[in-house]
Amino acid sequence: MESCNCIDPQVPADDLLMKYQYISDFFIALAYFSIPLELIYFVKKSAVFPYRWVLVQFGAFIVLCGATHLINLWTFRIHSRTVAVVMTTAKVLTAVVSCATALMLVHIIPDLLSVKTRELFLKNKAAELDREMGLIRTQEETGRHVRMLTHEIRSTLDRHTILKTTLVELGRTLALEECALWMPTRTGLELQLSYTLRQQNPVGYTVPIHLPVINQVFSSNRAVKISPNCPVARLRPYAGKYMPGAVVAVRVPLLHLSNFQIYDWPEVSTRSYALMVLMLPSDSARQWHVHELELVEVVADQVAVALSHAAILEESMRARDQLIEQNVALDLARREAETAIRARNDFLAVMNHEMRTPMHAVIALSSLLQETDLTAEQRLMVETILKSSNLLATLINDVLDLSRLEDGSLQLEAATFNLHSLFREVLNLIKPVASVKKLSLTSHVASDLPMYAIGDEKRLMQTILNVVGNAVKFSKEGCISITAFVAKPESFRDARIPDFLPVPSDNHFYLRVQVKDSGSGINPQDIPKLFTKFAQNQSLTRNPAGSGLGLAICRRFVNLMEGHIWVESEGIGKGCTVTFIVKLGIPDRSNEFKLPFVPKVPGNHGSTNFAGLKVLVMDDNGVSRTVTKGLLMHLGCDVTTASSSEECLRVVSLEHEVVFMDVCTGLDGYELAVRIHEKFTKHQDRPLIVALTGNTKKVTKENCMRVGMDGLILKPVSVDKMRGVLSELLERRVLFESV
Amino acid sequence: MDVGQMQRQWIDYTKSLFLEGFLDGQFLQLQQLQDENNPDFVVEVVSLFFEDSERLLKDLTFALDQNGVDFKKVDAHVHQLKGSSSSIGAQRVKNACIAFRNFCEEQNTDACLRCLQQVKQEYCIVKNKLETMFRLEQQIVAAGGSIPTELSFIG
Numbered sequence: 001m002e003s004c005n006c007i008d009p010q011v012p013a014d015d016l017l018m019k020y021q022y023i024s025d026f027f028i029a030l031a032y033f034s035i036p037l038e039l040i041y042f043v044k045k046s047a048v049f050p051y052r053w054v055l056v057q058f059g060a061f062i063v064l065c066g067a068t069h070l071i072n073l074w075t076f077r078i079h080s081r082t083v084a085v086v087m088t089t090a091k092v093l094t095a096v097v098s099c100a101t102a103l104m105l106v107h108i109i110p111d112l113l114s115v116k117t118r119e120l121f122l123k124n125k126a127a128e129l130d131r132e133m134g135l136i137r138t139q140e141e142t143g144r145h146v147r148m149l150t151h152e153i154r155s156t157l158d159r160h161t162i163l164k165t166t167l168v169e170l171g172r173t174l175a176l177e178e179c180a181l182w183m184p185t186r187t188g189l190e191l192q193l194s195y196t197l198r199q200q201n202p203v204g205y206t207v208p209i210h211l212p213v214i215n216q217v218f219s220s221n222r223a224v225k226i227s228p229n230c231p232v233a234r235l236r237p238y239a240g241k242y243m244p245g246a247v248v249a250v251r252v253p254l255l256h257l258s259n260f261q262i263y264d265w266p267e268v269s270t271r272s273y274a275l276m277v278l279m280l281p282s283d284s285a286r287q288w289h290v291h292e293l294e295l296v297e298v299v300a301d302q303v304a305v306a307l308s309h310a311a312i313l314e315e316s317m318r319a320r321d322q323l324i325e326q327n328v329a330l331d332l333a334r335r336e337a338e339t340a341i342r343a344r345n346d347f348l349a350v351m352n353h354e355m356r357t358p359m360h361a362v363i364a365l366s367s368l369l370q371e372t373d374l375t376a377e378q379r380l381m382v383e384t385i386l387k388s389s390n391l392l393a394t395l396i397n398d399v400l401d402l403s404r405l406e407d408g409s410l411q412l413e414a415a416t417f418n419l420h421s422l423f424r425e426v427l428n429l430i431k432p433v434a435s436v437k438k439l440s441l442t443s444h445v446a447s448d449l450p451m452y453a454i455g456d457e458k459r460l461m462q463t464i465l466n467v468v469g470n471a472v473k474f475s476k477e478g479c480i481s482i483t484a485f486v487a488k489p490e491s492f493r494d495a496r497i498p499d500f501l502p503v504p505s506d507n508h509f510y511l512r513v514q515v516k517d518s519g520s521g522i523n524p525q526d527i528p529k530l531f532t533k534f535a536q537n538q539s540l541t542r543n544p545a546g547s548g549l550g551l552a553i554c555r556r557f558v559n560l561m562e563g564h565i566w567v568e569s570e571g572i573g574k575g576c577t578v579t580f581i582v583k584l585g586i587p588d589r590s591n592e593f594k595l596p597f598v599p600k601v602p603g604n605h606g607s608t609n610f611a612g613l614k615v616l617v618m619d620d621n622g623v624s625r626t627v628t629k630g631l632l633m634h635l636g637c638d639v640t641t642a643s644s645s646e647e648c649l650r651v652v653s654l655e656h657e658v659v660f661m662d663v664c665t666g667l668d669g670y671e672l673a674v675r676i677h678e679k680f681t682k683h684q685d686r687p688l689i690v691a692l693t694g695n696t697k698k699v700t701k702e703n704c705m706r707v708g709m710d711g712l713i714l715k716p717v718s719v720d721k722m723r724g725v726l727s728e729l730l731e732r733r734v735l736f737e738s739v
Numbered sequence: 740m741d742v743g744q745m746q747r748q749w750i751d752y753t754k755s756l757f758l759e760g761f762l763d764g765q766f767l768q769l770q771q772l773q774d775e776n777n778p779d780f781v782v783e784v785v786s787l788f789f790e791d792s793e794r795l796l797k798d799l800t801f802a803l804d805q806n807g808v809d810f811k812k813v814d815a816h817v818h819q820l821k822g823s824s825s826s827i828g829a830q831r832v833k834n835a836c837i838a839f840r841n842f843c844e845e846q847n848t849d850a851c852l853r854c855l856q857q858v859k860q861e862y863c864i865v866k867n868k869l870e871t872m873f874r875l876e877q878q879i880v881a882a883g884g885s886i887p888t889e890l891s892f893i894g
Contacts, residue, residue: 620819621791621819621822621823621826622787622790622791622823623784623787623788623791623822623823623826623827624822624823624825624826626783626784626787627769627772627784627826627827630769630772630777630780630784631768631772633776633777634771634772634774634777662822694821694822694825715822715825715826716765716768716825716826716828718764718765718768719768719771719772
């Protein structure tokens, strides 16, 4: 083939564009060839890279693209067939590889993105682990500080040392400039600077407890940042030149002090707190870190625990000292009591051996003397001696049994007795002694006082005799009055016995006895000593020779009878009044006989109710008279019988307290009543006259009342009926049964 | 006859006296009054009742046989008998006496004579029964037993 070798000197326009294409294709080919080089470089640099085959494929694709552009340099002119063949081959190969690469990248790109994501995650995780490691180290150091501080704080039970150690150790651990402790004052209204780390004289500096900053700290259980300028933080001028350090405050719980009764501790009635203030150094950029605040809070709690331990220990020490003192006192008291017991036992032994036997002799000989022929006057004297001796023997027995009184084992002997007779007997016993001293003795027994009562007659008489005997003994002149009546509930409202307000009932009442004399009187200050057993006080003029025993026994008897006894006197020479109240039972009044048949009661039931009561029965019917007599004897009465009015009038005497007469025989009964009245018209205590009748006419009752009878009873009379009749008669001195 | 059987017989007999109205509660009162101090009280009182009643009935018979009957005296005798029977609990005798006194007040001689016969009859009956009861008591005591003291019935 021929080739043209001629080149024109001037290039046409088409040649300029072709030159630009030459340049671009060249640079494209250059870029395409450099990319594989970059890929190879970075893949080698990376330790692990998957999909190497894909990389080779991609590299081939890039190289082939570059090749096609390079070959284009020869396709702008007329070129040979060889060039055309090479060009076609290159393009075919490029098409195949590029399609394969495109297909492969569809699978590989998601994996590549995932790898990136995991890398980012791992990076973040590493950063997080770094932070946690730092935190763990910090906490470990804080824990070490806490253990060290706790050990120091709780290594002592002395409050001063506890608080001082706290401040010193905190100052050291946290590198503080100052640390202060404010304690509540005694009034609880102020906080007082009690301890500081560096300042030497903190005492006396106080702030009001109701400052807002203090309320803020006390209302939280955390450490609170406060201003360096607030009053509890301005302890002294700044040590630095530019700015104060950061300040926190925390409350320290204190005890419920009233529970421990600690006297030298500031006294407050409710739970309270101390205030701890901590300051970082001045002129430093330091701030309080969280772990440091936590440390402060833990330390505050530990201080509270240590202080409570210290308080408990102090209280235990004080209690131990007090117990030692009490043991000493108890030992002394025990020895004194043993001495007193020995003295009393000696005294009682003497009483037993030296007094009882002679007393028994006096009683026995008086009884024998009573059986001999005596004048009425002599007999009365002997009887008085006998009664007084018996009473004295009883007193000796009671003294010897004083231990039973003291421990409450002495039992009263309750029985039915005649209360009015008891006072008469007391009067009869005391009158001879009183008359010797020319004292007038008066007795007033209220009319509403029951005739019969249930109680310990012997002890009651002993009590009355003791009280009246003392009055006689300590009176040189004047009068002694005995008053007995039923205590009314309103009379119990007495300042002397504020807790004594018993209420009478259907089966019991309260007897009040008052003995007033115009004798030597008592100093009011000495009145309490009167009831102390065996106590003698020389200043007590009322007891110059006595042992002070009588009133002590009286009080015990009165207490056993559920009563109370007290003494009143306006002073020396002003006389004395002794009053006591005792509880007595009321004998039961059985219902009148109403049933046609009744079970037989025990034979001795109530047989002592009317022991010694002298009764005269007038009935001309022998059978009725015998039955009535048997009935009255069964009740313990001393019965005399008469079968006619004349005999009755002849026999009746002042000794008889009751006369029962049958009024069914015409006018004999009524006439007899009139005659009896005429016979005893000059005496106050004539017998009671009671009609016995089987007549249910109203006129019979009217006739009985007209002639001055005291009662009317319908026959037949049962045991229970007669018992009730006698009780009521002797109590009210009148009984008219309804007809 | 053993003691237990005699005691049961005594109880049954005494119970019948109450149920038939011969005795009333007053008799139980007499038994109550009998005790260690008065062991024979009931027998003594009842014996006294027998003596008084015999005498009074004789006097009544004599008084009513007179031509001119003294009703005041008759009434006094009947009153005495009424008091005695009431005192020991002889109920039917007492009731007969009450009727008797009413006719005395009316001075009805024929009626009084009929009442006298009634009183005599009632007295004889109660006397026989009380004597029987006392014989039973003596037999019990002789046999070494004791008189029962619990009358558990109520008429």
